[in-house]
Amino acid sequence: MTEEHLSAFDAIAAGPAPSDPTTGGAPRLPAAESDHPSIGALGERFGDAVLGQRPTAGDQHVVWIAPARSFEILSWLKDDPDQAYDMMSDVTGVDYGNGRPVEVVYQMFSTRHKRALRVRCPLPLDALEIDSVVPLWRSADWLEREVYDLFGVTFRGHPNLKRILMPLDYDEGHPLRKDFPLRGRYSRAEQTRRALSQDVERYYGHEVLGEEGREPQELAPEIGTRGAEGGGA
């Protein structure tokens, strides 16, 4: 058990693979211009904070924005009467691997103008943080928790940022990252041992209501933090 186990932890300690110089960095910018009215208005108003845009899949439109001003841009998209994206359909993440930035993807729809827009926000791997949009759209609550759970992106200002699909004390990292092996970081034997030795009783107390809950960082350590002590102990 220990042999396979230690090798899995070596992978955690090594962290994500280094950037491939040909693909890393900023998103590849498109050649074609899109005629989406919101994208034109965004470019005029926010200038440099709009990193790029492209039409995709026929009639869809994507715009990349800088994470530092994401909240400002998204709240303008929601509140400006000409945009009025009142429906946040989806918040998710995309990890391309090879050290490329993890992108947070917002799918928005305006029920007033019947228009859809996709906003993507690239986050470098060493700064996976972005402002939460829960104050704007309550639908982002669970969706952002899911991105935090599966990609490890921290949403600043989220009211209850903790794991949602994986167990609260899951300590193998964030499963949808490309450096996460499909079968998990532990061997099957170790996974079984951990599952059987869980103290399930503590899931049935007041802490699940969130009031006396522990800090999310304590519940879900970042990749690499457990590397040194090892899980074999």
Add this chain to the structure above:
Amino acid sequence: MAQKTVEIPVGRNPEMGIDGRPVQSPFQPFDIPEPDLGTERMLINIGPQHPATHGVLRLVCELDGETVTKVVPDIGYLHSSFEKLGEYRDWNQIVPLTDRMDYLAPLIYNCAYVMSVEKLMGIDVTERCKVVRVIIMEMDRIFGHLLWLGTTAIDVGAFTPFLYAFQQREKIYKLHENLTGARITTSATRVGGMMADLPEGWTDQLRAFLRDFPITLAEIDRLLTRNQIHIGRTQGVGVINAEDAINYGFTGPNLRAAGVDYDVRKDRPYYDYETYDFEVPVGQHGDCYDRYLCRMEEMRQSVRILHQALDRLPGGPINVEDPNVSLPSKTDCMSDMESMIHHFKLITEGIPAPEGDCYMAVEGSKGELGMYVVAEEGGTKPVRWRIRPPSFVNLSVIPKLAEGHLVADLIMINASLDIVLGEIDR
């Protein structure tokens, strides 16, 4: 025979007369001071294994007496990492994963997934394929709503509608089986078309179902719509207004019950839905009763769409005639060199996609079902495959809807949202 009158003292307690005095008690009455019992909030867990949670869902409730002061849904018990698995499979191999998410309306998921991949690749499916997909999606909308109808009725104590609904569901199961060979895990679609064309006589079976089904639906309608108990359990329970419903991410019948006229089939039409004649029911109050009414009417509208689609079902091929996308027929494959090569290339390499991403929203039975695929240039597997789960977002609203209601109402609210845990946990 002479009549004899017997007087029996009747009170709350056999030892107490009707006037409240002890009849034959060894104890003498004395005044008990009202005890100061202090109140304490109670924590109860509903689920994860409970029939009223409609799946492996756990609701952690904090109660003040019988009133829910706080409810926290705990999900993830059915997590199967479908999205991660999808990154290791080529485009067509993902189809079987999709119907295991919403096992109550699997064909909608099959269709939605391949629609987003086709849109990403710029594949235009044949006219026949479009109409066939409309037919199977509307059929499964009825399929999903029937399960919701039966189980919700059971949750408020009505058993008969459950039996009626499941009798009709069984007929759709048979239609599934005749179409795909499976009752639940249908996997009916492929990129660029369908696994197979409609079998002979299938449309007649569907027409026979459409003849009988409205009769049963009317019977269930008579049992529930004006039923005093049902109305009492649903009206004014779990109310949400239109603005909040949008902001909290409601979609589908839940959103329309709150008075928002948003239906993906009308507002972002696909597969020529704008040419079908149907209406979108919109509620007024946003309570459980309006959600019930919306879904009942949607089933009737689906029947209308199905009739129109069956009437216009064109002939011709069901798969696109692009050797890079559709598999050749087995006969061609065995007799024709070119077809053999295409078959081999498709199976071993898969279908190459252009670089880009595509979000395709369809109106699922639970709400807006989005499929988001991201591909790299020439990729035969997705970089990212994301399902925008309607039930997941709908369930996240339950704390807002249920707080302040009774525990029994929480059960009704949970039922009225029409969730399926396979898709919430994915």
